[in-house]
Amino acid sequence: MFTLFNGIVGACFLVLLLVGRWQDALFGLAAFANAIIGTVQEFRAKRALDRLALLNAPRARVRRDSREAEIAPAEVVLGDVLVLRAGDQIAADAVLERSVALQVDESMLTGESDAVDKRPGDEVLSGSIVVGGEGDARVDKVGADSYANRFQSEAKRFSMVRSELRTSIDRVLKWVSWGIGPIGLLVLNAQVMVAGGWAVIFSEGRWEQAVVNTIASLTAMIPLGLVLMTSIAFAVGAAKLAAKQVLVNELPAVEGLARVDVICLDKTGTLTEGEIAFDAAHPLPDAPGGWEEALAWYGAAPDANATARCLREPYPEAPATAPTARIGFSSARKWSAVSLAGATWVLGAPEMVFPEEATDAASVLGGLVTALASQGLRTLVLAQAPVELDESDVLQERLPAPLRPVAVVTFRERVRPDAAQTLSYFHAQGVGVRIISGDNPRTVAAIARDVGLDVAEGYDARTLPEDPEALADVLETHTVFGRVTPEQKKAMVLALQSRGHTVAMTGDGVNDALAIKSADMGIAMNSGAAATKAVARLVLLDGRFSHLPDVVAEGRQVIANIERVSMLFLTKTAYATALAVLFGTLVLSFPFLPRQLSITDGLTIGIPAFFLALMPNARRYIPGFLPRSLAFALPSGLIVALTLTGYALVARSIGVEEDQLRTGSTIILAVVGIWILSILSRPLNRFKVIVIGVMFLALITLFTVPLSIEFFQLVDPGREGAYALTLFVIVAIGAIEIVRLFHVRFVRASLARAQGAKGSGAASLERK
Numbered sequence: 191m192f193t194l195f196n197g198i199v200g201a202c203f204l205v206l207l208l209v210g211r212w213q214d215a216l217f218g219l220a221a222f223a224n225a226i227i228g229t230v231q232e233f234r235a236k237r238a239l240d241r242l243a244l245l246n247a248p249r250a251r252v253r254r255d256s257r258e259a260e261i262a263p264a265e266v267v268l269g270d271v272l273v274l275r276a277g278d279q280i281a282a283d284a285v286l287e288r289s290v291a292l293q294v295d296e297s298m299l300t301g302e303s304d305a306v307d308k309r310p311g312d313e314v315l316s317g318s319i320v321v322g323g324e325g326d327a328r329v330d331k332v333g334a335d336s337y338a339n340r341f342q343s344e345a346k347r348f349s350m351v352r353s354e355l356r357t358s359i360d361r362v363l364k365w366v367s368w369g370i371g372p373i374g375l376l377v378l379n380a381q382v383m384v385a386g387g388w389a390v391i392f393s394e395g396r397w398e399q400a401v402v403n404t405i406a407s408l409t410a411m412i413p414l415g416l417v418l419m420t421s422i423a424f425a426v427g428a429a430k431l432a433a434k435q436v437l438v439n440e441l442p443a444v445e446g447l448a449r450v451d452v453i454c455l456d457k458t459g460t461l462t463e464g465e466i467a468f469d470a471a472h473p474l475p476d477a478p479g480g481w482e483e484a485l486a487w488y489g490a491a492p493d494a495n496a497t498a499r500c501l502r503e504p505y506p507e508a509p510a511t512a513p514t515a516r517i518g519f520s521s522a523r524k525w526s527a528v529s530l531a532g533a534t535w536v537l538g539a540p541e542m543v544f545p546e547e548a549t550d551a552a553s554v555l556g557g558l559v560t561a562l563a564s565q566g567l568r569t570l571v572l573a574q575a576p577v578e579l580d581e582s583d584v585l586q587e588r589l590p591a592p593l594r595p596v597a598v599v600t601f602r603e604r605v606r607p608d609a610a611q612t613l614s615y616f617h618a619q620g621v622g623v624r625i626i627s628g629d630n631p632r633t634v635a636a637i638a639r640d641v642g643l644d645v646a647e648g649y650d651a652r653t654l655p656e657d658p659e660a661l662a663d664v665l666e667t668h669t670v671f672g673r674v675t676p677e678q679k680k681a682m683v684l685a686l687q688s689r690g691h692t693v694a695m696t697g698d699g700v701n702d703a704l705a706i707k708s709a710d711m712g713i714a715m716n717s718g719a720a721a722t723k724a725v726a727r728l729v730l731l732d733g734r735f736s737h738l739p740d741v742v743a744e745g746r747q748v749i750a751n752i753e754r755v756s757m758l759f760l761t762k763t764a765y766a767t768a769l770a771v772l773f774g775t776l777v778l779s780f781p782f783l784p785r786q787l788s789i790t791d792g793l794t795i796g797i798p799a800f801f802l803a804l805m806p807n808a809r810r811y812i813p814g815f816l817p818r819s820l821a822f823a824l825p826s827g828l829i830v831a832l833t834l835t836g837y838a839l840v841a842r843s844i845g846v847e848e849d850q851l852r853t854g855s856t857i858i859l860a861v862v863g864i865w866i867l868s869i870l871s872r873p874l875n876r877f878k879v880i881v882i883g884v885m886f887l888a889l890i891t892l893f894t895v896p897l898s899i900e901f902f903q904l905v906d907p908g909r910e911g912a913y914a915l916t917l918f919v920i921v922a923i924g925a926i927e928i929v930r931l932f933h934v935r936f937v938r939a940s941l942a943r944a945q946g947a948k949g950s951g952a953a954s955l956e957r958k
Contacts, residue, residue, distance in 0.1 A: 196225055198370060199412065202405045206784070209398050250281035253326070270329045278320045283336045284327035286312045291323035291518050293495070307520045322495060353442035354449060355420055355752050358816035359413075366411055366763060373411070373767065376774035378404040384779045403780035407773070410766035410787055415796045416759035420752055423803040427744045434740050435731040437716075443727035446711035447738065448745030448811045449692045453616060454683060454705070456697035457627035457634050460715060460735075461641055462603040468500040469567055469600040472558060477596045481572055483509045484535035485599065487528060495519060497570070498537075500601060515579035517587055527590065529578035534590045537599075540571040544595060555595045565636055567600040603637060608736035610641040615739050617642075619810075624669060624686075626651075626679055626705075631672030638670045648672040661685040679705035698722060713738070743808065749815065750807040754870050755799040756819045757826075761866060762795055764827020765834075772835045779848065781838050781855035785902055789856060789892055793885045794863025801881050802871065812941050822870075822933040826926050830862055833922040837915055846911045854907040854915045860889050862922045869930050 203218035249260040253271040263281040266272070272284050274292065286292065292308045296318045308314060314327050316336040331337070381400035424441035431438055438444060455461055473481065482505055488494065489501030490508035498519070511531055519526035525538020540548035540559045548571065550556040555571070562569050575590035583590055613623060623643065627634045631648030638645045651674040655661050662685040674682070679695075683705045686693045695702070695709035698718025706712035707725040714726035715733045723729050730737055773780055812818075834855055841851045864886055871878040892898045899905075907915060 199409065202409055205401065206405060209401065211398075211402055211784075251275070251278065266329055266332060268329055268332055272327045272329060274314070274320050274325045274327060276320055276322055276324070280314050280316055280318050280320065280327075282316050282329045283331035284314050284329045286310050286314055286325055286327045289323065289325040291493075291520065292320065292325040293322035295319040295321045322493065353445060354813075354815055355445055355749065356442050358819075359416060359420060359756070361816065362413065362760065362763070363417075366413075366767070369767060370408060370411060373770045373774065374404060374408050377407045377770045377780065380774040380777045381780060383777050402784065406782050406784040406787060407766065407770040407780050409784060410782075411763055411770065413756075413759040413763045415791070415799060416756055419755050419759075419799050419803050422800065423748045423752055423755075426804055427748050431728075431737075431741060431744055434737055435734070436737050436741055437729040437731055439727055439729065443711065444741075445745045445748045446727060447694060447713075447741045448749055449813075450621060450694040450711055452622040452624060452686050452691045453694040453696070454624045454626055454679075454686075454709070456679075456695075456702050457603075457625060457629055457637055460606075460696050460698060461609045461625065461637055462605050465604050466497060466500060466568065466601045467604045468504050469602045471504075471572075471597050471599050472562070473597040474554060474558070474595055478574060480531075480533070481535070481574070481596045483507070484528070484530065484572060484574075485537075487513070487530060487535075488526075488537055491528075493518065497568075497601060501599075515581075515584055517579065517584055520587070523587065525589070527579060527583075532576075532578060534575040534577060534579050536573040536575070536589060536593065537570055540569055540595075540598070543571050543573055543589065543593070547595070555598070558598050562598060562600050563632065567602055567636065568633070570599045570601070571595050572597045572599060602640075603633075605637060605640050606733075606735055608734055612735040612738055613641050613643065619742070622691075624665065624671070624682070626671045626674045626682060628674055629672055631670065634672040635670045643669060645670045651675070651678050654678060656681075658685050658688060662689050665689075676702070676704055680708050683708045746809060746811060747805075747807045748803075749811055750809040751803045751805060753815050753819055755803050756815075757822050757870050758795045758799055758867065760819055760823035761827045761830070762791070764823050765830035766827075768828050768831035769834055772831060773838075776835070776839075778835075778838055778842075781834060781852055782859075783852060783903060786852060786856045786904075789889070789902060790859045790863050793889050793892075794860060794867055798867050798871075798881050798885055801877075805877070812937075814940055818933075818937055818940060821936050822929065825929045826866060829922055829925045829929065830859070833862065833918045834858060837918045840914050840918075841911055844910045844914070846908055846914075847905075849903065849905045850907045850911050853904045854911045856902075856904070857893075857907065858915050858919055858922070861919050862926070864889070865923050866926060869926065 199218060250263045250266050251258060251260050251273040252266065253259075253273055258273055266282045270282075271287070272281065274280065280294070286308050287310060289309050289312075294306050294308055294314055296306055296315060308325065316331075378400065381403045382397070384400075421441065424444050427444035428438035428441055431444070471482075471485070485501050486505035486508045488498045489505055491498060494502075509530060514529045515534075516528040517526055519538075523538070524542040525536055527534055527536045529535075536543055540555065544555060547553045547555050548559050551560045559569050559571070572595075573593050574596050575593045577590055579590055582588070616623060625634060625638050625643070631650045633648075635645050635648035638648075648670040649664070649668045649672070651671050654664060654671075658681070661681060665682055665685055666689065671682070679702060683693050683695055687708075687710070692711075693709045694711035694713060695705045696713040696715075697703075697706055698715040702714075702718075703722045703725055706714060706722060711728070712726040713728045713730065714722045716723065716729055716731045717733050728741060770780075772778075837854060837858060838851060841854060846854070864882065867885070868874070868882050871882065874882075892902065893904060
C-alpha cells in the first residue's frame with residue numbers, strides 16, 4: 191500500500207482532481223488495483239503463517255490432584271502429568287514416569303519411520319504420536335522451549351518467496367524511481383518555459399497546463415500495468431492449479447518450480463506413502479510346518495503393530511487355539527514371542543534373535559538376510575523353539591531355548607505409484623534429484639532404485655562435514671542420504687543454494703519444515719504436519735507427485751508470457767523516459783495529454799497484455815529474464831521517442847497547431863505500439879490475430895466516434911501533418927524490425943550459453 195510509486199501516482203492523481211482534470215486521472219485506477227491485489231496476496235500469506243500450529247490434537251489428557259481432565263494443549267503447564275494412550279498426540283515435552291509397552295511415532299519430528307519403544311526415564315517429545323501401549327509423563331518443557339515449537343518459532347518468520355519476475359520488476363521500478371525526480375523537474379521547467387516562464391504563468395494563471403503535461407510525462411514512465419499483469423497471471427495460475435489439487439500459499443510461487451534445477455525429496459510420506467507392505471516369506475531349508483499359522487496369529491493379534499498388521503492379507507487364517515503365553519513386542523529388544531500348541535514362535539529382527547548367525551554371511555541365515563537387506567528390504571526372522579514359554583521367560587523377557595530359524599519375512603515401504611514417472615520427468619528436464627531422509631541409508635537407496643534412480647548405496651549423513659563448502663562438495667557428488675537430522679536438511683538446502691542452484695524441497699513431517707522454509711520452492715503433502723503445510727509454497731492436496739509437471743507447465747507459461755508482456759511495458763517506460771528527457775532538454779511542449787496516453791496504454795499494452803499473459807506457452811525456462819526484455823525494450827523505446835521528437839520538430843516547422851500535433855503524436859504512438867504488439871506476439875496464431883485486430887478496430891473507433899473525439903480532444907492533424915506522421919511511422923516500424931532481428935539472435939545466444947553451462951555442469955557431475 192505504502193510504496194514509492196503508489197505515493198507518486200497518488201499525488202499526481204490528487205493534483206489532477208484538485209485542478210478539475212479528472213478526465214486525465216484515469217491512470218489512478220491501475221495504482222488502486224495494484225494496491226488491492228498486493229495487499230490481498232500478502233494478507234493470505236500472513237494468515238497462513240498465523241494459523242501455524244504443530245499441536246493439532248484437540249485436547250490433552252492430564253492428571254491433576256489425582257483426577258484426570260482433558261484440557262486444551264495451550265493450557266498444559268510445567269509439572270503436569272500427561273496421561274498417554276494409543277492415538278494421542280503428545281502436547282508438551284515430558285519425561286516418562288510409567289510405561290506399559292509404550293511406543294511413540296516420532297517420524298514427524300526426526301524422520302525415523304520406526305516407532306520408538308519408551309521406558310520410564312525416557313523423554314517424549316511434543317508433536318509425536320502414541321502408537322501403542324500407555325503411560326504417564328511429567329511435563330518438563332512447554333511453549334517456546336519444547337522441541338516442536340523450536341521449529342515453529344523459526345518457521346513462523348515471514349519471508350517472501352524468491353521470484354525472478356518480481357525481483358526483476360522491482361529492480362526496474364527502483365531504476366525509474368531514481369529518475370523520476372530530476373526528470374520531473376526538467377520537464378516541468380520546460381513546460382513552464384513554453385508557457386512563457388515562471389513569472390508569467392503564475393501572474394496570468396497559466397500554470398495548469400504545465401502541471402498536466404508534467405504529470406503526463408511522469409505517469410507514462412511508471413510501468414504500472416506490468417505489476418498488475420504479473421499479479422493477475424500469478425492469480426490465474428494459482429486458480430488453475432487449485433483445480434488440479436495444488437494449493438498455492440503465495441502467488442509468485444507459481445513461477446518457482448519452472449526455475450528449479452535441483453529438487454530434494456524426503457522419503458517417508460513423499461516418495462513413499464509412509465506405510466510398509468508385506469513383500470515375501472523365505473522359508474529356510476528343512477523348515478517345520480505350522481509357520482504360516484504363526485505368522486497369521488501375529489497379523490491377527492489385537493495389539494499388532496504396523497509391521498505385524500501387514501501379515502493379515504497374505505496370512506488371513508489365524509489359528510483357532512489361544513496362546514498359552516506370550517511376550518509383547520518391544521522396539522528396544524526388537525522381538526516378540528508366543529506359545530502355540532506346545533511350541534514357541536519368535537518374530538523379530540534377525541540380529542537381535544540370532545546375533546552371531548544373522549550377521550555371518552557364511553551361514554545360511556546370515557547369507558539370506560544379508561542378500562535381502564542389500565536390496566533395501568526390511569527383514570524379520572521367524573524362529574521356533576519346541577517348548578512353551580515358562581513364567582520366568584515372560585517375566586525376564588527372555589528368548590526360549592533351543593531356538594532355530596524357520597523363515598525370513600521381508601517388507602518394503604509402499605512407494606507412491608506416481609513417484610517414478612514424476613522423477614523421470616524431472617530427469618528429462620535436466621533437474622537434479624537429491625533424496626534426503628532420516629531413515630537407514632541402505633533402505634533409502636533401495637527406495638531410490640525402486641523409483642528409477644541409478645544409485646548404488648546411500649550416504650550416511652552422520653559423517654557429513656559441517657563446513658558449508660565441504661558439504662556442498664558432497665551434495666554435488668552424491669544423490670541419496672540417510673540418517674539426516676532436521677538441521678542437516680536445512681544446511682543441505684543452503685549448501686546447494688550457495689552453489690547457485692535453485693532448490694525445491696518436498697516433505698510432510700515437522701522435521702522437513704525448516705528445509706522447506708529455506709528452499710526456493712517448498713512443497714508439502716496435505717497429509718503432513720500443519721507446520722510443514724503452512725511454511726510450504728505449494729501443498730499437494732491429494733498427495734500426488736504427478737501434479738508437479740502441471741506446476742512446472744503453469745510456471746513456464748507465467749514466466750514466458752510475462753517476459754513477452756514486460757517488453758511491452760518496458761518499451762513504454764523507455765520511450766516515456768527518453769521522451770521526457772528530450773522534450774525537457776529541447777524545451778518543447780509535451781505532445782500528449784494524460785487522457786490521450788490512456789488510448790495507447792489501453793489498446794497497445796494494457797488490454798492485449800491481459801490476453802497474452804494468460805495464453806498457453808510451454809517454452810522452457812531460460813535464466814536472464816530482465817536482460818532479454820531490456821535488450822528489446824531499450825532500443826525500441828529510444829526509436830519511438832526519437833520518432834515522436836522528430837515529428838514534433840517537423841510539425842512545428844510546417845505550422846501544425848498544438849492540438850493537431852497532440853493528435854498526430856497519439857496516432858504515431860498507437861500505430862507503432864500496435865506494430866510492436868504484433869512483433870512480440872509472434873509466432874502469430876488465430877487468437878493473437880483476433881486480439882491485435884480488435885485493438886486496431888477499437889483504435890479506429892476512438893478516432894471516428896464523436897463522443898470519444900471530444901473526450902480525448904482529437905482533431906484532424908491536417909494534410910501536412912498526415913504526410914509527416916505517415917513518414918515517421920514507416921521509418922519507426924522499419925527500425926524496430928531491425929531491432930527485433932538482433933533481439934532474436936541475442937535470445938538464441940543466451941539460450942545456447944545456458945544450455946552449454948548446464949551441459950558442462952552435468953558432464954562434470956558425471957565425471958565425479
